[in-house]
Amino acid sequence: MIKLYGFAVSNYYNMVKFALLEKGVEFAEVAAMPSQESDYKSKSPMGKVPCIETDKGFLSETNVILDCLEESVPSPALLPKDAFARAKVREVMKVLELYIELPARRHYGELFFGGPRNQAAFEEAKPVLENGVKALTQLCSMKPFLCGEFSLADIVAAHTFIYAAPVCQAIYGWDVIGAIPGMKAAIDAANARPAGAKVLADQQAALAAMQAQNKG
Ligand SMILES: N[C@@H](CCC(=O)N[C@@H](CS)C(=O)NCC(=O)O)C(=O)O
Known part of the structure; x- marks a missing residue:
């Protein structure tokens, strides 16, 4: 199951959460704050929120995560076909x-x-x-x-x-x-x-x- 790291005040976090909910993807929210500590940076290299954990590894940067979701879960579509x-x-x-x-x-x-x-x-x-x-x-x-x-x-x-x-x-x-x-x-x-x-x-x-x- 996808894990979404971050906190609900973060607008970037909420963009990814919105897309996951729209697509009906099962996910777990994991509380995390931005951090320059090596443990968090091993997940999100710039230390920013959000990042996601998938069975293939971690991914950060909101627009990249949104693109990955769209490609891996194409329906319901959040981008046009053309x-x-x-x-x-x-x-x-x-x-x-x-x-x-x-x-x-x-x-x-x-x-x-x-x-x-x-x-x-x-x-x-x-x-x-x-x-x-x-x-x-x-x-x-x-x-x-x-x-x-x-x-x-x-x-x-x-x-x-x-x-x-x-x-x-x-x-x-x-x-x-x-x-x-x-x-x-x-x-x-x-x-x-x-x-x-x-x-x-x-x-x-x-x-x-x-x-x-x-x-x-
Ligand atoms: N480029 C990043 C920006 C994310 C971002 O700035 N998140 C804020 C929280 S809303 C954060 O982690 N701020 C701490 C920092 O900039 O070090 C993305 O698209 O995900």
């Missing part, structure tokens, strides 16, 4: 990661962990995010999901904006989801799926527990 259409979904996933997730993540310390204002990030991240928003507006049909049928792009979007949206609101006073026509409805529809709702409920419970622990 090669070009598949690539278009991956193009959207790449934009979400490089130009929404990563610049927004530069503010996580300030927003979620009480760190100081990252002035360099404040100036540098916004233009990257704005370009990302334009690219997504251009690329996504939103009919009704990002690339038409429900796909990995919707899973990645739901769990990218889950933290990028509060970051943009708090740091820039900017409704980043509202800036992309159709994005809110597509994310709401993804989160309303049984798999999406389960992942979101677990994420919210884990986040509340983490916040309570940090206060106490």
Whole structure:
């Protein structure tokens, strides 16, 4: 049985969990935090969350894990059959990661962990995010999901904006989801799926527990 290592506050972890649930794959969740200790790095070489353990070994990097799942469990499909259409979904996933997730993540310390204002990030991240928003507006049909049928792009979007949206609101006073026509409805529809709702409920419970622990 596949083991999924990580924790339910991690948005990358939740992308993999969402895909596993959508595909009806049996898996076990193994609690793990990012770590530079050699034991964890023997499983996930960059020390990041998530990684999975399969009967063939460990695998890290979320988009790689998602691709491996899609190839090893093709049904129900989370990518279109046509090669070009598949690539278009991956193009959207790449934009979400490089130009929404990563610049927004530069503010996580300030927003979620009480760190100081990252002035360099404040100036540098916004233009990257704005370009990302334009690219997504251009690329996504939103009919009704990002690339038409429900796909990995919707899973990645739901769990990218889950933290990028509060970051943009708090740091820039900017409704980043509202800036992309159709994005809110597509994310709401993804989160309303049984798999999406389960992942979101677990994420919210884990986040509340983490916040309570940090206060106490
Ligand atoms: N490129 C990695 C990024 C995963 C990632 O950044 N995970 C976070 C938790 S949400 C983490 O492990 N952070 C600790 C670190 O960056 O050292 C992936 O796609 O899986």
